[in-house]
Structure formats: structure tokens, C-alpha cells
Amino acid sequence: MEGKAKKILxxxxxxxxxxxxxxxxxxxxxxxYTAKDGNEAIERARILQPELIILDIMMPRKTGVEVCQILRSQPSFQDTLIIFLTALNDEASEIKGLETGADDYVSKPISPKVLVSRVNALFRRVNSKETGKTIEIGNITIDPVKFLVTIDGNELVLAKKEFELLYLLASRPGRVFLRNEILSQVWGNDVIVGDRTIDVHIRKVRQKLGVDCITTVKGVGYKFEL
Amino acid sequence: MEGKAKKILxxxxxxxxxxxxxxxxxxxxxxxYTAKDGNEAIERARILQPELIILDIMMPRKTGVEVCQILRSQPSFQDTLIIFLTALNDEASEIKGLETGADDYVSKPISPKVLVSRVNALFRRVNSKETGKTIEIGNITIDPVKFLVTIDGNELVLAKKEFELLYLLASRPGRVFLRNEILSQVWGNDVIVGDRTIDVHIRKVRQKLGVDCITTVKGVGYKFEL
DNA sequence: TTTTGTGTAAACATAACGTTAACATGGAAG
DNA sequence: CTTCCATGTTAACGTTATGTTTACACAAAA
Known part of the structure; x- marks a missing residue:
């Protein structure tokens, strides 16, 4: 549910x-985050890699549509959500905006509440599609969509159970998961496995990660830290 | 890529x-497909299982909002797109509509062109597989219009299913596609095929490509890389 | 010291996938 | 209409990665 706050530019x-x-x-x-013209928007977008970009159509130094086209042409912005904001209330612009690859279009005068609702609706749609979000902690990223764990940019391959185990622990850093909890979350409630199964998987994860970020809390369970 | 024409109710x-x-x-x-009141909408939706439902808010025998709530409470309509249509131009309804789980909200008087654009934009987002767009990754080109795959300039011929499979995977490089996803996207939701069918096609694609760019993620699915 | 819980390595079991070959089907060519 | 060929699908079997258990070592708490 939580993961990380989404970035909006x-x-x-x-x-x-x-x-x-x-x-x-x-x-x-x-x-x-904010930008006050088209060029600044592109610049900041490249650095921030926000999940959503809200673009005014009428801006100095590149219009919103131009910014959208430029960003959309790059692979890393294929999935970024884009909302256009504009005073133009004619449908020609609206159609053009949507066809440029925007995901929504809100006309000025803007009602903050409506905008917030639309933003929430967009994220709801996208999240439900991409089951699970990427977790980022320090130099470690855990991407359940690509099924990929990255440490300092190095990709590494985990087996299915190993990945699920790590993802669970990392989903709430610092929180201790009881062995029971881990069993029911990763293995399921009806599966019966031996005592040492968790340890062994924990070990494999620790081994593959190379970094010491899974702490044993003796008699209780495990937690992800650092 | 065609699959089937999308159903809209x-x-x-x-x-x-x-x-x-x-x-x-x-x-x-x-x-x-059409329905003339709330109850009929629910009935037809259950049978048709449309990809998108457009609901007027003010309808006899259940309002659009009620229909939306009822459908959304069922698993098979979690991913169905819903657009509200209404004469009410006040933002309170709009917010309520979006929070009920709608994906968009269009006010009357309706411009057909705008509605069509919004529908297209929604599908684009959800599919996010850029229908009919040529994919270029490294030295590989995949052109769904010419139905042609090119590696270092050499054209090669794939069968229909092989092509669709490759196109799907390549449409989101790095992302892992579950076997289920592949089945429903390439084979369709209602077709029943054996377990090994996907493997065999994957193998054929790998073989024809000659380049190792489809990675197996055991227990999960396949992904396109490099 | 004894007990309890965890780490580790290796052996074992099995699920998931790769590979091949055979069969089925539908359209094109004759 | 028949034959042929490309494609799609299934079945059988081999292979590998993964999951699980076993056995034992070790450390901390009692």
C-alpha cells in the first residue's frame, strides 16, 4: 500500500x-516538484523521473504539447503519466492533447479538488494494472514488475521464493516479520514446510545480495534494514 | 496484436x-453495445464482459454511480474501464464519480470527438502497448504494420503467433510477462491451450531471431532484454 | 552445562521449462 | 476436390533450477 510517495512534476x-x-x-x-517553463520541465523530468507530469499547454520556452512529445519519444517516459492543463476550452486542443499521448486533460479554471481526484483516479488505474510497486531503499531497488533486484546498478537474479521473501521484508523496512507471517505471506496458509526452510531461503537471499541487510531477531523473526 | 475489437457498453x-x-x-x-437503464447495464455487463463501460449518471433503475459501485465490488470488473457521462457540471459529482472508481468523467453536452479521444486515451494507457507502432531496440526492429522483423538489416519471417508473442514481450523491454498474461494477450481469454504451447513458441522465436534476447524467469514468465 | 534457536552445507525431491517429434488444421496450389 | 505446406498444438521425455529436508555446528540464553 505505501511503498514510497509518488513524485509529481x-x-x-x-x-x-x-x-x-x-x-x-x-x-x-x-x-x-515544479517547473516554470517547458525547458525546465524537461530538465527536471529527466532528473526526477516522476510518476506523473502535469503540463500547462501555454508555457514559454516550449509548450506543454511539445514537452509531451519530446518526453514520450524517450523510453524512460513511455509509462509516465501526463496530464494537460489549459485555459483553452475548445475541443480541438483537447483532442490533440490526448492524441499526443496525454492521459488526461483538465481545463482551467482549475478546481484543486477535481484535479486531485483525477490524479488519484489515474494512479489507481495504473497501480491496479502493474501489480506491485518498485521498492527503493538506499542503493537497492526491488522491482516486482521486471522481477529484478538492483544493487548499485548491478542487476541480480533471485529465484521466485527468494524474491517474494525479500519483497515482503523490504516492503516494510525495520518491521520485524514473525516466522509465521513470512510463512503465510510467502508460502501460503495451507502449505506445510519444515522449520529450516525459511532460514535456508534467508541465507540464499543474503548470499546473493552480498549486503548485510536482513537482520535476525532471535526467537521472533527477521527484518529488513539499511 | 489485433486480438479482437474491444467491447464497449x-x-x-x-x-x-x-x-x-x-x-x-x-x-x-x-x-x-447499449443499455437503457441501470439494471440493464449491470445485466449486459455481466454477460458481455466489456473492456469499457460508459455510464450516464442520471438513469432510471439505478444511477450510474450505483451501477459502478455494484460492478466494482465484483472481481471480474476490477480492471474494467468506466467513464461517467453527465449533465451535472458541478465538481462535487465529478469528485464523487472519480472516487467511486471511475476512470474518467465527461460532462454533457457531449462532443463525440472528445469522447472518442478520451476513450482512445484510456485504452492507450491500459494497453500501453502502443498499438501498431514499430518497436526498435538495439539492432532489432519489429514492425507490426509490415509484419516484419529486422535484425541488423536482415529481414526475417515469423509466423503470426510468433510475431504477436515477440511484439508483446518487446513492447515493454525488461518487464516480465506472466504466462497468464501472455496467454490472454496473444491467445485470448477464452482459448484453452496446453502448458507447453508458450514454450514451444518462445523456442521458435528464439531460434529464428538467433539472438538471445528472451529471458526465462522461472516460475514467473518471460521477458525481452537486450 | 544444558537448552533453545539459528546458520550452513549437502542431499534429495520436484516443479518448471526445453526439446523433439508427431498430430491437427486451414488455406493455397494444383 | 485433392494435395501440399505452413502453422499451431499436444504429448513424451530429458534437463535444470528451485524448493525442501536432513544433519550438524555454533552461539546465546537459561
Whole structure:
């Protein structure tokens, strides 16, 4: 459910709008970043790799549509959500915006509540599709979609159970999982396995990770840390 | 890639609206079905299992919001797209609609073009497999229009299923596709094929490509890389 | 010291996949 | 209409990766 706060980049040349939107999305728990023109939007997007980009259509130094086209042409922005924001209320722009590859389109004057709802709806849709989110902790990333664990950029391959085990522990860093909990989450409630099964898998994960990030809490269980 | 025309169910109590929307969406190649009230919408949805449902909010025998809540509570409609259609132009309804689990919200008076664009945008997002777009990865080109795969300029011929399989995997490089996903995307939801069918096709693709770019993730599925 | 819980290595069991060959089917060519 | 060929599918068997158990060593707590 939690994972990490999603990053949202908002680009608009009107400071008032930036502020009111930032405030409202921030209140919802999103990490909000801003840009005040098209070029800055592209720049910040490349660095931040946000999950969602909200683009005003009318901006100096590249319009929202141009920014969208440029970003969409790059592989790393294929899946990024994009919402257009605009004063133009004519449908031609709306159609063009959506066909450029935007995921939604909101007309000014903007109601913060409506925008927040639309943002939530978009994320709901996308998340339910991509079962599971990527976990990032320090230099370790755990991506259940690509089924990939990365340490300092080095990809490494875990077996299915190993991955599920690590993903469970890392989903709540610091929290101790009882052996029972681990069993029911990773192995399922009806499966009966021996005592040492968990240890062995823990060991394999530790071994493959190379980093010491799974702590034993004797008599209780295991937790993921650092 | 074709698979099948997507099914869209439209529920509205105004025959004129049903007709104009049906016509416009039909022209886009969708299979359009209609219902004239809430109960009929639910009934037809259960039988048709459409990919998208467009619901008027104000309908006799259950409002659009009620229909949405009922359907969303069932597992088979978790991933179904839902768009609300309404004359109410106040934001309270809009917010409520989106929070009920709708994916979009279009206000009347409806512009058919805008609606069609929004429908297309939604499907684009969900499929996110850029229908009909040439994929280029490294020295490999996959052109679904010409139905052609090129490696270092050498054209090679794949059979239909082989091509669809490759195209699916390559559409999201790095992402692991579960065997289930592959089955439903390439073979369709209602076809029943044996366990080894996918393997055999994977093998044929690997063989024809000559390059090792399809990785097995045991117990999970396959992914395209490099 | 004894007890309890965990780490480790190796052996074992098995599920998942690869590979091949045979059969089925549908359309094209004759 | 028949034959042929490409494709799709299934079945059988081999292979490997993965999961599990066993056995024992070790450490900390009682």
C-alpha cells in the first residue's frame, strides 16, 4: 500500500497556480516538484523521473504539447503519466492533447479538488494494472514488475521464493516479520514446510545480495534494514 | 496484436445520445453495445464482459454511480474501464464519480470527438502497448504494420503467433510477462491451450531471431532484454 | 552445562521449462 | 476436390533450477 510517495512534476508559468496545486497535491501525500517553463520541465523530468507530469499547454520556452512529445519519444517516459492543463476550452486542443499521448486533460479554471481526484483516479488505474510497486531503499531497488533486484546498478537474479521473501521484508523496512507471517505471506496458509526452510531461503537471499541487510531477531523473526 | 475489437457498453436513458455515441465509437472499430437503464447495464455487463463501460449518471433503475459501485465490488470488473457521462457540471459529482472508481468523467453536452479521444486515451494507457507502432531496440526492429522483423538489416519471417508473442514481450523491454498474461494477450481469454504451447513458441522465436534476447524467469514468465 | 534457536552445507525431491517429434488444421496450389 | 505446406498444438521425455529436508555446528540464553 505505501511503498514510497509518488513524485509529481508540475509545469506552469503562473506562480499562483503552481502554488495552489502543489499545496493540494502535497496534502495528499505526493512529492511535488515544479517547473516554470517547458525547458525546465524537461530538465527536471529527466532528473526526477516522476510518476506523473502535469503540463500547462501555454508555457514559454516550449509548450506543454511539445514537452509531451519530446518526453514520450524517450523510453524512460513511455509509462509516465501526463496530464494537460489549459485555459483553452475548445475541443480541438483537447483532442490533440490526448492524441499526443496525454492521459488526461483538465481545463482551467482549475478546481484543486477535481484535479486531485483525477490524479488519484489515474494512479489507481495504473497501480491496479502493474501489480506491485518498485521498492527503493538506499542503493537497492526491488522491482516486482521486471522481477529484478538492483544493487548499485548491478542487476541480480533471485529465484521466485527468494524474491517474494525479500519483497515482503523490504516492503516494510525495520518491521520485524514473525516466522509465521513470512510463512503465510510467502508460502501460503495451507502449505506445510519444515522449520529450516525459511532460514535456508534467508541465507540464499543474503548470499546473493552480498549486503548485510536482513537482520535476525532471535526467537521472533527477521527484518529488513539499511 | 489485433486480438479482437474491444467491447464497449454504453448506458443512457436518452436514445439520441446512445445512437450518436454508438455511431462514433463504432466508426473507430469498437464493438458497441447499449443499455437503457441501470439494471440493464449491470445485466449486459455481466454477460458481455466489456473492456469499457460508459455510464450516464442520471438513469432510471439505478444511477450510474450505483451501477459502478455494484460492478466494482465484483472481481471480474476490477480492471474494467468506466467513464461517467453527465449533465451535472458541478465538481462535487465529478469528485464523487472519480472516487467511486471511475476512470474518467465527461460532462454533457457531449462532443463525440472528445469522447472518442478520451476513450482512445484510456485504452492507450491500459494497453500501453502502443498499438501498431514499430518497436526498435538495439539492432532489432519489429514492425507490426509490415509484419516484419529486422535484425541488423536482415529481414526475417515469423509466423503470426510468433510475431504477436515477440511484439508483446518487446513492447515493454525488461518487464516480465506472466504466462497468464501472455496467454490472454496473444491467445485470448477464452482459448484453452496446453502448458507447453508458450514454450514451444518462445523456442521458435528464439531460434529464428538467433539472438538471445528472451529471458526465462522461472516460475514467473518471460521477458525481452537486450 | 544444558537448552533453545539459528546458520550452513549437502542431499534429495520436484516443479518448471526445453526439446523433439508427431498430430491437427486451414488455406493455397494444383 | 485433392494435395501440399505452413502453422499451431499436444504429448513424451530429458534437463535444470528451485524448493525442501536432513544433519550438524555454533552461539546465546537459561
Amino acid at each position: 508540475i509545469a506552469d508559468d503562473e506562480p499562483d497556480i503552481l502554488e495552489i496545486i502543489s499545496y493540494n497535491l502535497g496534502k495528499e501525500g505526493y512529492d511535488v | 454504453i448506458a443512457d436513458d436518452e436514445p439520441d445520445i446512445l445512437e450518436i455515441i454508438s455511431y462514433n465509437l463504432g466508426k473507430e472499430g469498437y464493438d458497441v
